[in-house]
Amino acid sequence: MKYKWTLIASVCILxxxxxxxxxxxxxQAILQQPTGSVPTVTGTPRGVMVTVPLxxxxxxxxxxPGTLYDLVGRLVAGQEAAVLGRxxxxxxxxxxxxxxxxxxxWIYAATINLSPxxxxxxxxxxxxxxxxxxxxxxxxxxxxxxxxxxxRLATFTPAESLVVPTYADVARTAFLGxxxxxxxxxxxxxxxxxxxxxxxxxxx
Numbered sequence: 355m356k357y358k359w360t361l362i363a364s365v366c367i368l369x370x371x372x373x374x375x376x377x378x379x380x381x382q383a384i385l386q387q388p389t390g391s392v393p394t395v396t397g398t399p400r401g402v403m404v405t406v407p408l409x410x411x412x413x414x415x416x417x418x419p420g421t422l423y424d425l426v427g428r429l430v431a432g433q434e435a436a437v438l439g440r441x442x443x444x445x446x447x448x449x450x451x452x453x454x455x456x457x458x459x460w461i462y463a464a465t466i467n468l469s470p471x472x473x474x475x476x477x478x479x480x481x482x483x484x485x486x487x488x489x490x491x492x493x494x495x496x497x498x499x500x501x502x503x504x505x506r507l508a509t510f511t512p513a514e515s516l517v518v519p520t521y522a523d524v525a526r527t528a529f530l531g532x533x534x535x536x537x538x539x540x541x542x543x544x545x546x547x548x549x550x551x552x553x554x555x556x557x558x
Contacts, residue, residue, distance in 0.1 A: 402437040402471035404449055404461065406430060413466055415459035418479045419446030426454040429461065437468070439476030448476050455479075 406413055406429045416423040419441045429435060429451075439448040444463060451459035 400436065402473055403434050403469045404429075404437055404447060405434050405467045405469075406432060406465075407467055408432055410465065413461050415449070415451050415454060415461055417455050417459065419448075419460045423460070423479075426459050427451060429466075435461075437471075437473050440473045441478060442475055444473075447473070 408431050410431055412428040412430045414425055415427040415429060417426050418424075435449040435451060437447050437449055438458060440446065440463070446460050447463050447466075447468070448458055448460055450457060453459075
């Protein structure tokens, strides 16, 4: 009988402990429930964006709107950036670029895709001037200026003028004091003809 009452007491204590543990779990679960409304997260418009075309490897990002400004970085193919402004002609766009001056940079508008929207005109930063002006040191330049030393060159003696012989055309020269050779031949032939005729007449 003694063991029987001990067993019953042990069972009752175990049931009470389980009941107490279950109640604590339920109370803890109730405390974890939210007491207020959960705020709803809503998106905001991104504004005007630029996107580098996929067929272009990259575009340069500069500190100002022009190639005279320093190169501060690059946007690779498919990368996007928010547009903050543009130049007066709209050829260059000011974008948000982390790593540039004031986390901004300029890109050439013809090399990217621009989403629709209004882009304000912003003030263009001044063109950077070199800190040191390139000048020529006169003392250093004088060391490279040399006076040419005259050299002894061979003298040139012109050759004697050549005598070109002239030839007279015998067939066209005059004969017997200016009488052409053809006329002389005609006279001789005529005289022979006359003499032949006289001989024929006398023979009759």
